[in-house]
Amino acid sequence: MAAPAAESAAATSAAVRDGFAELERQQQLLATCTRLYQQLTEHFGAMERRLSARSETLRAKRRFLDVRTSRRLEALRRREQSIDDSVSLALSHLDSMAAAKASAAGTGSASSEADGIAEGLRSLCASMDSAGFFTFVVARRKEADALRAELPEALKRCVDPAKFAMDAVSEVFPVDKRAVRSPTDLAWACVLILEAVVPALADPDPEIGLARPMVPRAARERARGMAREWKDAAEKKGGVEGAKPPDAHAFLQHVATFAVAEKEDKELYRRIVVSFSWRRQMPRLAITLGLEDEMDDIIEELITKGQQLDAVNFAYEAGLQEKFPPAPLLKAYLEDSKKIPSNSDNVSTSTGQSGTNASKKEQSAIRAVIKCVEDRKLEAEFPLEDLRERLEELEKAKTEKKKAASSSSSGGSSGPASKRIRASNGGPMPPAKAGRLTEYTGTPSSPATTTTTATFVRSPSHASYGTSSPYSYDRPAAHPIYCGQNTMAMREPYAYHPSEVSNIGLGMSYPSPPMTYPAYAGYSNGLGGYSNAMAPAYHHQAYYR
Numbered sequence: 001m002a003a004p005a006a007e008s009a010a011a012t013s014a015a016v017r018d019g020f021a022e023l024e025r026q027q028q029l030l031a032t033c034t035r036l037y038q039q040l041t042e043h044f045g046a047m048e049r050r051l052s053a054r055s056e057t058l059r060a061k062r063r064f065l066d067v068r069t070s071r072r073l074e075a076l077r078r079r080e081q082s083i084d085d086s087v088s089l090a091l092s093h094l095d096s097m098a099a100a101k102a103s104a105a106g107t108g109s110a111s112s113e114a115d116g117i118a119e120g121l122r123s124l125c126a127s128m129d130s131a132g133f134f135t136f137v138v139a140r141r142k143e144a145d146a147l148r149a150e151l152p153e154a155l156k157r158c159v160d161p162a163k164f165a166m167d168a169v170s171e172v173f174p175v176d177k178r179a180v181r182s183p184t185d186l187a188w189a190c191v192l193i194l195e196a197v198v199p200a201l202a203d204p205d206p207e208i209g210l211a212r213p214m215v216p217r218a219a220r221e222r223a224r225g226m227a228r229e230w231k232d233a234a235e236k237k238g239g240v241e242g243a244k245p246p247d248a249h250a251f252l253q254h255v256a257t258f259a260v261a262e263k264e265d266k267e268l269y270r271r272i273v274v275s276f277s278w279r280r281q282m283p284r285l286a287i288t289l290g291l292e293d294e295m296d297d298i299i300e301e302l303i304t305k306g307q308q309l310d311a312v313n314f315a316y317e318a319g320l321q322e323k324f325p326p327a328p329l330l331k332a333y334l335e336d337s338k339k340i341p342s343n344s345d346n347v348s349t350s351t352g353q354s355g356t357n358a359s360k361k362e363q364s365a366i367r368a369v370i371k372c373v374e375d376r377k378l379e380a381e382f383p384l385e386d387l388r389e390r391l392e393e394l395e396k397a398k399t400e401k402k403k404a405a406s407s408s409s410s411g412g413s414s415g416p417a418s419k420r421i422r423a424s425n426g427g428p429m430p431p432a433k434a435g436r437l438t439e440y441t442g443t444p445s446s447p448a449t450t451t452t453t454a455t456f457v458r459s460p461s462h463a464s465y466g467t468s469s470p471y472s473y474d475r476p477a478a479h480p481i482y483c484g485q486n487t488m489a490m491r492e493p494y495a496y497h498p499s500e501v502s503n504i505g506l507g508m509s510y511p512s513p514p515m516t517y518p519a520y521a522g523y524s525n526g527l528g529g530y531s532n533a534m535a536p537a538y539h540h541q542a543y544y545r
Helices: 002-081 083-107 117-126 130-138 141-155 161-169 187-196 217-236 245-257 263-275 282-288 292-304 308-318 326-337 351-376 385-410
Strands: 454-456 494-496 523-527 530-532
Touching (some): 002 083, 117 130, 117 141, 130 161, 130 187, 141 187, 161 187, 161 217, 161 245, 187 245, 217 245, 245 282, 263 292, 282 292, 282 308, 292 308, 308 326, 308 351, 326 351, 351 385
């Protein structure tokens, strides 16, 4: 009976162990399922939140597009209804112009002889003399402010302002067709004219105005062709980034003025805007050319490039000053202006020159920031007292440095005028003439009758050959040169009696030289092995704004 009881106990013990093992496996499986459930719950919860956020974004964009679409449709309906009124207004404007011209012709030639800017511009525009008009504008570049003020009203006197403006700039835009390009750059005049013609192209209806430029279809097609020609020419020259800033500005202004922007050229417009963002009109042109949806990215790119001041102007033009606060951007711009850029290709050996460049850069940055703060009315957020004090300190230091430099270059020079001061080592500059022989009476055979003397001096320009000096000087073997410790005594140039002049020859031995002139850089100084090839280096670091 003991054996069956033992077997029964052993079977019971094994069953219990198997039961506990199964329970452990079930527990582990339950824990695994619980963990997977939590992970899946978190995953689907995150997906739901992302989908919700994206849905909200899409709904907001849809609402925005619906509002913009409704506004544009309403504007189109209003413009369609106003076509007849606009045409009648334009015809009445032409009639008034014709009547004014007839009355001016009847009153005499006093007005035609007026040489004022306003009268000159109005006369040229009324007669549609585009060539004379462009010449008139170019000849008065110094009076650009007066031209900018008078051009819009003058261009309204044109029968066809769009054709007149394109004819006026066609000689230099989109490509310069002049046989003699003097002056070389006339893109500024193109920009001035294209900006001024915008009010003349506006719809006469005051409710529409600039929203509908009155450009005839033929003129619009011509404007598109001119824009394509400029793009092709720019690409052949290496891309729009390599174009001159006034030329690129004229292109964008041309596209904006005649409303010929193309959707496929948006990236091109953006590249030009970013490349020349420092020009004053670029933020406004970016909005006009349809880049308002990309202004956030453009501002971010400008900040990344260290152009915080331009980013502030773009932010204000796009109404994004809350997203891009101006005060931190202006502070970062000032901090960057204090940094001296390291140029490994052109390292200046003069610490004074480097300091001068850094001072100029900081002064320019401070002036730009002060103007930006005053234009944007940011004095409360960005006080200017400290900046003005810093600018005065820099100006004072600059003035003192100039005075010190002028006094060091002119002070202490009590010698004759022929001894010029050389900036490289402070030594006296040798006289410019290589030799001078004065006339004297008498003959070489009778030196007693001589009354004047002959003077000979060495000139570095006559020692530029590879041969040794024509004068056999007796000089020490280790003669010190360029160390600022010249032990040779400095005396007056050679002076010989006329009786000695006839005996002068190349083989003649003279006394030791009374003066040792430092040789010019890259020239032999006539002292055999004493050749100097170390020119003083003046590396002017590039200065940008």
